[in-house]
Amino acid sequence: MRVVMKFGGTSVGSADAIRRVAAIVSESRQSHEVVVVVSAMNAPDLRTTDTLIAAAHAAARGDGGSTAHVAPRLLELHMGVAAELAPPAECAALETELRAMLDYLSDLSRSIAVLGELTPRALDLFSGLGERINARLIAAALRGAGVPSQAVDATGLIITDDRYGSASPLMEETAERSRERLLPMLASGSVPVVTGFIGATRAGVPTTLGRGGSDYTCSILGASLDADEVWFWKEVDGVLTANPKVVPEARTLRQLSYSEMAELAYYGANVLHPKTVQPLVQRRIPIRILNTFNPQHPGTLIGAGRGDRTARxxxxxxxxxxxxxxxxxxxxxxxxxxxxxxxxxxxxxxxxxxxxxxxxxxxxxxxxxxxxxxxxxxxxxxxxxxxxxxxxxxxxxxxxxxxxxxxxxxxxxxxxxxxxxxxxxxxxxxxxxxxxxxxxxxxxxxxxxxxxxxxxxxxxxxxxxx
The missing domain is CATH 3.30.2130.10 (VC0802-like)
Incomplete structure (x- = not known):
């Protein structure tokens, strides 16, 4: 069975969390072909994407050293996790790569400060860097756990229009590119770790997919690769009957129809963004919502059909x-x-x-x-x-x-x-x-x-x- 699975920012927010991810992926690949999609790291005291976006806006206000100020914190966060999960040779190669990425962004900050303008195109470069860094970290962690793995930038897979900040995928070209790049990796037994949230125009200019973009990446790749199922690993046991902060007795729903999930997503159930469901509904690919921190829980299965109860x-x-x-x-x-x-x-x-x-x-x-x-x-x-x-x-x-x-x-x-x-x-x-x-x-x-x-x-x- 071919599975595309996505891990959110909190699910990859610490060394312990990434260790759980590695265990889940290692177990899953025993019986499945696995593609992993990751968000940027959300550590308790440092949310990577928010930090990068703030640095970009600071540069537009004239602070040319904004990214240089935060780069050491980001490097320390990711390399500290890497030191716990990957062997020294992996860590050395990773640090060289991450430093180059952060240095490029620091140069861009200084240019933005001189111009005094932050374009949507430039902002996409900042806001997508967290995923690029984290994909490399998690691929290194997987290799450290004995799982063959390779980081893949979605800029080489997901072809979009040029609406920077909220780009839409060009599905035919994306499917062709994704299959060409990822299927040989799967056939060789390797696990691709793909950056969520980002894509690129036909000309290769990086874009981002907007709100819920990392989940959207997962569903786009699931549809493009004809996945048997798509799994979204969250911090909850699945879709609940209500917000447990409001209704303490709320329970996990074992199954939902696509239409029910779309309605719940639109009306405030922050499990999946509504547009995330669309590519998978069109291909009738089942979706599972699972808990990274409680992987034994069956979660919620979303698929075709109609609910057997009145209200869900x-x-x-x-x-x-x-x-x-x-x-x-x-x-x-x-x-x-x-x-x-x-x-x-x-x-x-x-x-x-x-x-x-x-x-x-x-x-x-x-x-x-x-x-x-x-x-x-x-x-x-x-x-x-x-x-x-x-x-x-x-x-x-x-x-x-x-x-x-x-x-x-x-x-x-x-x-x-x-x-x-x-x-x-x-x-x-x-x-x-x-x-x-x-x-x-x-x-x-x-x-x-x-x-x-x-x-x-x-x-x-x-x-x-x-």
Missing amino acids: AVTAIREVSMITVGGPGMLGLAGVAARIFTAVARAGANILLISQASSEQSVCLSVPRAEGASAVAELRKELAAEFSDHDVEHIEVLDSVVIVAVVGSGMRGTPGIAGRVFGAMGAAGINVIAIAQGSTENNISLVVSAEDGDAAVRAIHRSFAL
């Missing part, structure tokens, strides 16, 4: 603003909804939820709180004429609300689900401000006040005995 999990998005556009003249006013959405898009705001009453006299939508003010400003400009004619009379904003989402593909066609949700809200004395449900019936979303958010999650979790 409840989650929430916080720091949300709800905007309501209303007025008597909106009834039958052609194209007003399209104009509302166009204005919000022009503001660069992400619409999380939409609701409209059948009277057509109001449209409400929820956006991240940080994007609310710009969305309202664009709406006022877009609808200025309608305000003058009193067709639109108000744009109201609730700045402190929470979207609570009840997810489960088994809810589709099952009577009484909404009744149980709202019954739970009524029994808990919680006012529901707005409601939305898609035609797939995989998700019922409610807007409640921020102070009621946790209570709403707990009440729904109890109601469905999750």
Whole structure:
């Protein structure tokens, strides 16, 4: 069986953690072909990517020595771990390579300070260095544990467009390049350790894949290599029925459908970013969420099919603003909804939820709180004429609300689900401000006040005995 597995920043954040990773990989390769994807190291007192990005911004403010200041700390962190996991000859070769990488970035910092400008292209060079360093460290650690291994920069595998900071893969070219480079390594019994988060344009200019980029790398490679399964090693036992900080009795879900995982990811379950699932869904490749620190736990299996229960999990998005556009003249006013959405898009705001009453006299939508003010400003400009004619009379904003989402593909066609949700809200004395449900019936979303958010999650979790 061919498996692509990804280890997150905390899973590779110390010598002990990397030792666990080496043990997991060593055991897995006894029966599987294994490709490893890694994030940058997140040590308790030093988050590599955050440190590099801060150095880049400091350089743009004129501090040409910003990277030179942090380079010794980064080198000490990684070489200290290497000394515990790899033989001296491996450590010497690794140190030479890491010093060269950090020296190059220090030179780039000085250039940025002279120019006084940090371009997205230059920032990608900084933010992707942590993965490049860590891949080499982990490959050395694997070799030290007796596992043949080689670090591979994803800049030579994942071909992207040139949207620096949030690039998208060109899948056909990526698949061809990945198979050409990685399949011979697998056939020889070696374990490729691939840098997450980064790629490169057709011209070879480094890019990054944006939020959730290391997970995305794993799914891209899983699809490109026709993997039998893709495993994401996290710091939790799998996908839970709710946030355990809010619902202490939350339990691990053994199985989820692709659609359920996508809904949960979108609505705040920070296990996988929604776009991560897409390449694997298209190829029907199963996904496992596993715990690096508890590898015996079976975790959560995500695949095709439909859930056999009504609701599977409840989650929430916080720091949300709800905007309501209303007025008597909106009834039958052609194209007003399209104009509302166009204005919000022009503001660069992400619409999380939409609701409209059948009277057509109001449209409400929820956006991240940080994007609310710009969305309202664009709406006022877009609808200025309608305000003058009193067709639109108000744009109201609730700045402190929470979207609570009840997810489960088994809810589709099952009577009484909404009744149980709202019954739970009524029994808990919680006012529901707005409601939305898609035609797939995989998700019922409610807007409640921020102070009621946790209570709403707990009440729904109890109601469905999750």
